[in-house]
Every structure is written in structure tokens, then in C-alpha cells.
Amino acid sequence: MSVYNDLKKSLEKYFEDVREGSFSYKRIEWELDNLIYPYIGNFLATGDLSREEARELFRYCEERLKEFREDL
Numbered sequence: 660m661s662v663y664n665d666l667k668k669s670l671e672k673y674f675e676d677v678r679e680g681s682f683s684y685k686r687i688e689w690e691l692d693n694l695i696y697p698y699i700g701n702f703l704a705t706g707d708l709s710r711e712e713a714r715e716l717f718r719y720c721e722e723r724l725k726e727f728r729e730d731l
Contacts, residue, residue: 662702663712670695670716674723684728691720 673695677687696717703713 662707663716666699666702666708666716667719670719670723674727677727684724687724687727691724695720 699708699713699716702708703710708716
């Protein structure tokens, strides 16, 4: 399995857990900015992800964060 697919599955699981938990929008935003985005960026820097794959993962996170915000 590719790094992209592994990361996508992990992100899907993360956002499922967020939906079920009592996470605030600010906490999710903080985790994305300080934990998840740098992690994705690391794989981009090492060449394990292409620019397009990283862009898709970032876009996915932003869309899910927006959905969470709209549901508040």
C-alpha cells in the first residue's frame, strides 16, 4: 500500500473519531496545523508523496474541517 493511501485512511479515521468525540473546532484546527500538516509535509519533503498527493490530502483536511465548522 502506498504512503498516500495509508495517510488518507488515517485521516478518514481521525475525522470519524472527531465526529464521535467532543472535540472543539479550535482543537481540531490546532491538531491539523501543528501535528497533521507537518507530518504530511515531511512525506512531501522526502519524496514519499508527490505534490499532487499532498495537495489532495491538505484539501481533504480543509474540506472536512469546513464541514465540522458548518455543523456547529
